[in-house]
Amino acid sequence: MASYHGNTHSEPAKMEQIITEFFAKSLHIILESRCPFVSSRNYSGDQIISSPSSSSSSSSSVRPRDKWFNLALRDCPAALENIDFWRQSNLEPMVVDVILVQRPTDCSPKRGIDGNLSSKERSLFFWNSEHDEYGCEARSEKIIERWVLQYESRKSSRDCSSGSKRSSCTSSHTLYKKSILLLRSLYATVRLLPAYKLFRDLNSSGQIRTFSLSHKVSSFVEPFTRREEAEMQRFVFTPVDTSCGRLCLSVLYRSSLSDVASEPSTPMSPQFIPDYVGSPMADPLKRFPSLPVPHGSPSFYPFGRRHSWSYDLYRASSPSAFPSPSPSYSDSRASISKPSSHRLPPTCLPRHLPEATQVHKKNTSFDEYWPSPTFSLSPSPSPPTYIPGSHMSKALLRSESAPLNIPASKLVNAPSLFNKQSLPPSPPLKGTRPNISKMDRSLGLVQTTSTDDKFSIGKDEIGKISGLKISSCGSPQKSFSRSSSRSFLDDFDDSEFSGPFVVDDDDLTDPGSRPGSFDQKGHQCESHEPGGLFPFRKSQDAAVGALVQMLKKAPPLCQDSFNSRNLLQASQPGTLSNRCQEPNKTSEETGIQHASSLSTASSRLVMSRTTADALEELKGYKEMKDLLLRQGGDSKHGTA
Amino acid sequence: MNCEVCQLKELEVEHFEIREVLRCILHTILFHRALGLVRPKDIDLELFEITYVQCGDIELEKKIDEKIDQFIDKVEKHPNKKNQICLSFYEVKNKQATWFTNKVERLHWEQWYINLNVAQHPKSPKTHSGKSHHSKAVVDPGESAFEERSVRRAALESSLREVLFQIIKFVNEKKDHVPSIPNLEGVSFPFEITISSSSDSAFGMDMFKRMLQTGHPTMLS
Missing domain, CATH: 3.30.900.10 (HORMA domain)
Structure with missing residues (x-):
């Protein structure tokens, strides 16, 4: 006692x-x-x-x-x-x-794939990006x-002593x-x-x-x-x-x-740990440990992932288009290994890819490959699985824009997934590119993996929520992707982009994954594509050329559609929103600012993708604009 | 005297998980009722990412394991899906000789019902590795089966965690009925563990009897 x-x-x-x-x-x-x-x-x-476990002796x-x-x-x-x-x-x-x-000091030396930043810089970067509020704390x-x-x-x-009864x-x-x-x-x-x-x-x-x-x-x-x-x-x-x-x-x-x-108990090479610790999926406060990586887009790696991430370990290095796979790879790996996401069937992923691949490679024969509008008119036959998709969109778009008229019905049917995939993430133009958007993207992609085979999901849901008729919007959307792929092809060697998609060739013929039939309308819009963004990965000059082309052709930015897109997305339920709400907010805010100052974005494209994509792209445009201005103004190089 | 009863949330377990789950729950309850001097012992579950606490009393541990053996035995012999384990705490009261027995009487002041829904013995191949405690590591050819199982495992883990929190909350909320410590002999209050299946007709009777037994003024506060 x-x-x-x-x-x-x-x-x-x-x-x-x-x-x-x-x-x-x-x-x-x-x-x-x-x-x-x-x-x-x-x-x-x-x-x-x-030790606690040996303390039984009384x-x-x-x-x-x-x-x-x-x-x-x-x-x-x-x-x-x-x-x-x-x-x-x-x-x-x-x-x-x-x-x-x-x-962070423990991890920075390990991530030595890119030599651009000293480890100190990198760690500062790293932590700064993760904890804005802490400034540059080490x-x-x-x-x-x-x-x-x-x-x-x-x-x-x-x-109380007297009052106690x-x-x-x-x-x-x-x-x-x-x-x-x-x-x-x-x-x-x-x-x-x-x-x-x-x-x-x-x-x-x-x-x-x-x-x-x-x-x-x-x-x-x-x-x-x-x-x-x-x-x-x-x-x-x-x-x-x-x-x-x-x-x-x-x-x-x-x-x-x-x-x-969630650090795995299995021994693994230590270089992954830093990214793992900072995995954006794992903690909403943490962003982009992979920030310093100047090349490669982490969001692509989930595509290559098929069965499990351990399998992916070997695959990740294969796409030649991505110079520095491992930091971004481990990034995405971390997200996959999150309990919530690793249950999602990764096998669904490749389903979406073929479209992109097809678009790039066989843009002349859409109708053969997508003979039936699987999702354009009828409600999806398999709607119940749309939850992950809605997570994604909600996560990506947490805008609180007021209700607006939805100017273009095509907006409704644009499956964000589709466009997301057909368009590679905007190029890593500079090391300073905000990683927030990177995270959004990869997050979205990861979520995508669990989406139902049919794209009807996203569309279905959007349509339901917005109360718009879906039937009218099947075709325009296709024209986007189509046109974007066209320019893609026209201006650049498409072989370069096939890298990430190659693995999915066997899925190309899967009709269930088709987003819908592509009709002739698509041809009319081919000049509006902002898809020329990716080319930057290839060469700066070519990119500049492409940009000039695009700038010339680009229609004025349509603010309405931008907002209405947000509205739609925001109204979707999703549990993931908590994770990403902060980054999205910020990215959206900045994105909107940019949007007003930029005239380069094609409103259609913006609509057809998620807002996060659009924002990212807008940022990319802005950077390109700055770059051009600088190059034009004096001979000083704007490359970061 | 009130006998507090706590019905713990039902858990869906597979056969090979019974032992760990029961140990975890029973020891957690007993730790909260072992008000004598204890030197707590942390135990990490093998199947789940859960650490529970034992009060480090070997006798008590032995008693629990015996009961779990009995329970598993019973589940195997009578594969009733619903199984219940009742852990009840009592005080020993010497009855007055004027009554028909001189036996000591057990006055129950608390009962915990652990409800397990044991999955039927696996017939499909996907669960045949289930008897092993290392089934986590077993590579299953069927990916979906594996996935299904890990989902199920995760669900059970979180349910088990819920149950543990349920215990903690109950302990927190109901403190008045716990007998005072000076009456305590040994590490824990005396307890008994009874096993019953929902199909047992005697079960209801048993409970009824026990209810009658409880009800006496041990509480000092």
């Missing part, structure tokens, strides 16, 4: 002692399972217990501290230090923040748990019993929360991690931002009433720590 039994203290003093010890014990429980052992000496001291000596609440704990120096400090305060609240510290800290422990005093202690003896006994119960459940809870896995990972192996856990004990709460708070969940332990107040314990915790927590 606890040491308070044999004492001669008065009841209030006993109560206070229990409360004080309760604070100490709680802190001990929390920190014991959150502070990684710095070294073995921390727990190999006087105490017999050397014959070991029992220290007074263990007797409190009948709970023997391992030594935890951090807890002892902090509790000594806290004891000097007078039952002030105790706030324990558990902080996830990520060290390491990032994130509070993943906040434990708040406080004693709420009801009245002054004199009042129960016998004082019962009170302290009851308080003690309830404290024990509370501490037991705290002990179990601490091990059920996501952060425990991080702690265990840190301790379990000698492997160097790119993260560590830290803690901060204080007596006041630094409020979270609303955004931070939104990402956290709360668990409130039932307060323990005392005669003159109550003991309250609650925890705010980040429910998803999968960016670091």
Whole structure:
């Protein structure tokens, strides 16, 4: 039994002692399972217990501290230090923040595929992009748990001792019993929360991690931002009433720590870990660890992925069009390995690709390949699977634009997936290209993989939601992709682009994957394609030429369609939106600004793709414009 | 005296998962009722990413394992789909000699019902590896089957987590009925584990009897 039994203290003093010890014990429980052992000496001291799993022996000596609440704990120096400090305060609240510290320096040398940035620059870049609010900090800290422990005093202690109706003896006994119960459940809870896995990972192996856990004990709460708070969940332990107040314990915790927590236990080459840690899929706050990669678009890799990412490991390097596959590859790999996404059948992916390939290669024979409008008129035969698609669109587009007239019905039927795929991501013109959009894209693509075979999904849903008739819009959409592919072909060697698609050749003949029939209308629009963006990958000069061509031909940007697209997309349900809402917002805002200043974008194309694509493209245009201006103005080169 | 009853959320388990799941649940409950001096022992589940806590008492562990063996035995012999394990805590009260027995009476103050829905024995090949504890690592030729299983596994893991939180919440909310510690002998309050299947006709009777037994003023508060 606890040491308070044999004492001669008065009841209030006993109560206070229990409360004080309760604070100490709680802190001990929390920190014991959150502070990684710095070294073995921390727990190999006087105490017999050397690890939690070998602590079953009850014959070991029992220290007074263990007797409190009948709970023997391992030594935890951090807890002892902090509790000594806290004891000097007078039952002030105790706030324990558990902080996830990520060290970019560990990872930057590993990502040495691109030599453009020094490791320092890269890490700055890296972290900057991930945590805008932290500026250029070399390491990032994130509070993943906040434990708040406080004693709420009801009245002054004199009042309560006289006003208490129960016998004082019962009170302290009851308080003690309830404290024990509370501490037991705290002990179990601490091990059920996501952060425990991080702690265990840190301790379990000698492997160097790119993260560590830290803690901060204080007596006041630094409020979270609303955004931070939104990402956290709360668990409130039932307060323990005392005669003159109550003991309250609650925890705010980040429910998803999968960016670091899902690190696979299987040994893998360390160079992937940095990207893994920073996987944009895994954590909404983190963006684009692959930012510094100047070439290659991560979004393409999901296409190559067929069965599993381990298989993809070998495949990823094959597309010659992508000079630096591995950083972006691991990026996408990370997203795939997320529990939520890895269940999605990757085999669906290639289904969508053939269209793109076909468009590029066989643009003269659309009708042969897509003889039947599988989705253009009738509701999809298999609508139930559209959820991932809606996730994607919702995720990509969280615009809050007011309802607008939808000027073009083609907007409705434009399956974003289709265009997304037929058009490669905008070229990595410069290293400074915002990675947010990159992430959006890859996210979208990953989601795409789970979409139903038929494109009717997206269309179906959009049509349903907007209440527009779908029947009128089958053809225009096709003309986009078609025309874009045309220019693509005309201006550049298409063989270069076949790389990412090659793997999907066997799917080309799958009629189920066809987006719809391409009719002759398509030919009329061929001059409007902004698809010339990709060519930049090939050569700067050719790109400039293409751009000039496009600028000449491009119709004025249609703001209406842009917004209405947003509207449509925004109205779709999706669970993924939380993940991406921030980046999308920002990217959309900037994108809209750009849109107003640019006249190069083809409104049709914009409509036919997701807003994120459009934004990205707009950015690309802007960059190109700047580039041209600079090149025209003086001889200085604008290449980043 | 009230006997608090907690019906835990039903879990869909496969045969090979019974042991881990039951251990996890039973030990978690018992840890919360082991108010004597304990030296907690963390146990990582093999099948799931879950860590639970044992109170580190060997006798108690043995008792639990025995009961789990019985349960598995019963599931095999009588493959009723719905199975229930009841963990009940009681206090021993010496009855007055004036009554017809001198036996000690068990006064139940808390009952936990663990509901398991054990999947029928696998006939399809996709689950034949299921008996192994390492089925996670077994490479299944059927990709969809594998996927299906990992989905199912993930679902069970989150359900199990829910159950654990259900236990924690219950423990948090109901504290008044727990007997006071000075009455405690040994690490945990005395408990018994009973196994029943929903098809047992005796089951209802059993429960009824137990209900009658409970109801006495042990509570001090």
